[in-house]
Amino acid sequence: MSLSPFKRLKRLTGIDTQREKYAYAQDPVYGHISESRVAERWVKTTCGYCSVGCGMLLGIRDNKAVAVRGNPDHPVNQGKLCPKGLSEHHILSAPGRARQPLLRKDGQLVPVSWDEALDTMVARIRDIQSRHGNEALGVVGTGQLLSEETYTLGKLVQLGFKTRNNDGNTTLCMASAVSGYKLSFGSDGPPGSYADMENADVILLIGANIADNHPILCHRVDRTSPGTKPRTLVVVDPRVTKTAMMADTHLAIKPRSDIALLNGIAHILIREDLIDHDYIAQHTVGFEELSQFLSPFTPSHVAAVTGLTEQQIIDLALLYGRARSAFIGWTMGVNHSTQGSVTVAAINNLALITGNIGRSGASPFSITGQCNAMGTRETGFTSSLPGYRKFDNEADREALAEIWNINADRIPVARGLAYPDMIEAAVQGRIKAMWFIATNPAVSFPNYKLLEHAFRSLEFLVVQDGFHPTPTTEFADLVLPAAIWGEKEGTYTNSERRVSKVNAAVSPPGEARTDFEIFLDIASRLGVREELYPGWTTTHDAFLEWQRVSKGRMCDYSGFTWQQIEDSGGLQWGGTSLYRDGVFATPDGRARLHAVPCDPFAEQPDTDFDFILNTGRTVEHWHTRTKTAEVAVLNSMVPNAWLEMNPLDAKRLDLRPHDRVTVKSRRGSVYDVELRITGIVAPGQVFMPFHFSESNSNIVTLGAFDPISREPNFKQCAVRIERTPLRNRRPSSSSRHA
Secondary structure, three states: OOOOHHHHHHHHHOOOOOOOOOOEEEEOOOEEEEHHHOOOEEEEEEOOOEOOOOEEEEEEEOOEEEEEEEOOOOOOOOOOOOHHHHOHHHHHHOOOEOOOOEEEEOOEEEEOOHHHHHHHHHHHHHHHHHHHOHHHEEEEEOOOOOHHHHHHHHHHHHHHOOOOOEEEHHHHOOHHHHHHHHHHHOOOOOOOOOHHHHHOOEEEEEOOOHHHHOHHHHHHHOOOOOOOOOOEEEEEOOOOOHHHHHOOEEEOOOOOOHHHHHHHHHHHHHHOOOOOHHHHHHHEEOHHHHHHHHOOOOHHHHHHHHOOOHHHHHHHHHHHHHOOOEEEEEOHHHHOOOOHHHHHHHHHHHHHHHOOOOEOOEEEEEOOOEOOHHHHHHHOOOOOEOOOEOOOOHHHHHHHHHHHOOOHHHOOOOOOOOHHHHHHHHHHOOOOEEEEEOOOHHHHOOOHHHHHHHHHHOOEEEEEEOEOOOOOHHHOOEEEEEOOOOOOOEEEEOOOOEEEEEOOOOOOOOOOEOHHHHHHHHHHHHOOHHHHOOOOOOHHHHHHHHHHHHOOOOOOOOOOOHHHHHHHOOEEOOOOOOOOOOOOOOOOOOEEOOOOOOOOOOOOOOOOOOEEEEEEOOOOOOOOOOOHHHOHHHHHHOOOOEEEEOHHHHHHOOOOOOOEEEEEOOOOEEEEEEEEEOOOOOOOEEEEEOOOOOOOHHHOOOOOEOOOOOOEOOOOEEEEEEEOOHHHOOOOOOOOOO
16 A cells, blocks of 8 residues: 555654554463464464465454464474465455456446356356257366365266366366376375475485475475484476575486486386385386386486486486485476376386385375365366276266265266366367366466467356456456355365365455355255255265265275364374385286386477476465465565576577566467576576466467376477567566466
8 A cells, every 4th residue: 555645754754663563462372472463362274375284373353364373283384384374364354355246247247146146157057058068068176175165066066067077277286196196006195294204315306396385395304403314305307496405416407308317217226126126026017018118218318318417317326226215206397297197107116116105204205286186186076086986987986876875877987078178178169168166277277378269269157266356257257256265164185195174264255155155055056955965054064975985995084073183283094104015006906117208398499499498486476376466475575477597598698687578489478577597597498487467477388288187288388588679568567466
């Protein structure tokens, strides 16, 4: 808020010392703190940003959130929080909150009642389905929903609206990890725990910048604190990230050469007999074929592909192979690829042939993206049936049908379209209506022009979100205002399979409702509420049914209650390690070893587009800034996007620090981005954060996808960099759009 001339004068002359703003008081729990943060009560909950799953205490006064603190008793973070968590309470009263339903009339979004909004939604979708078939509807949920809400939504979409086209925005980040686990182990489910990072002799992070993306996990890999166990941290990443700066060894491989490195490590492990012959014989299938396939991946060949030296490759292989317990973690640097699924399988190969799985400190471990991406994978009705059941398994369908008291033939025998394929189907005219829930594809989806074409091809677009306007709600025919973190109750499941309690501390603003309430109201209008949700009134009812659905499954929630979850700071299904007995979720109980070829990425640089673009996150912001752009302390730290370029390339192009540049690809251009010249990126590569709608990296990214997981290849595309002409420069701004 700008100051009046009188207040500005008082501030400049020192008369106004802002005494009230900076006054201190005594909090009954936390002692001497800022008066503005003194709470009447503190509510236990779990952070709603990333998948680390930090426990926190939300301070409430006069029914408003005034403060947040890390919960010192929570086993995940032990009182620590990252910048986003420390400021998370601000999003509950942010000015950009969606407060009432909006329906497009005569080209404008205008306020309407909930009755009109939901009556219109159901009528329009039913009309479209009557003309084009049930699968003319596509629904995309999110890893931001509670597990109980995701479970409720899945039944509503598949059994209420009767469309198989149900997916989540988690396909944009975690689908390849899921598919890779299924390829190797027969099921989803990260095998290890955060504690493995502390108990391992060797920690190998591949494409995982946890310092920016999962900051609290940095404490798990810290080797400098007194009393920590000696261990070696190796980071494999083309960019010198903050995490790479923490490492004992940073291997700056060429983009998308990680498969060659993994195969090269496996080659050396076999050659040097640093493998577990008994484990391979008893618990795996395909070793002979893998061994033969790996024979060309000699250190000299892998060095040529990766840009590393032969000695670096040999040293890493010996370090991993000689470790008592070795941990491999990865995030989007692996997943965001047309070969993401098989890259995960190649990581799993290393763990399997050395027996580094199912025991303390030893695990191939995918570090998940969103706060409840893990919970949505378990409870959802998207790429699999709830409880890690399979669409094509008759026994799985019969088991669910019995619990739900429906005919099994109502349950689909195959999954519907994945998220990217729904967008393609909308462009082709096969999908006519879409419903997006708590996600912002206008910024997050690759190849923006394709997405825009899809949106303009739809007959009806519903966007359900806690914020408006966003770049996606601007396309909507109907906007449904939803409650967010801090305003609803249920559970999240984090990367280590720890189920944690999420509690409501304040009421949603205006007329906003919880997603759960919206789903039940829609079910009523479809005439299926009592059939699908008999007697349900709260998310706890959904949890109780989910316990029955998950009982006896790998992701078994039946053994703990909400109260036990809260009292314990979260509980892990499956314990600290999966596959301790070496029995996997395959027909014969053995893990699969896969021969994974190292293919070049889809769009190589050339004379016209001579740089490789990498994209990623920064610690201050979350995804598309729907939340964090509204938090002044975060937005003021990083209000705009930037492009990182190596000094050698900058000299070649006669560019200087802070020049304004344009990033161009074959698909479009991002204008007027600030240039940062730094050795963090290698020559021939550039890096840009993806958070900013004003400088949307997905205008230029490639619309290529993993054929198994359908996850996008966000990380590598060919671009050129030019100085931005004056006519294309924007006024200086810190716009909030997310």
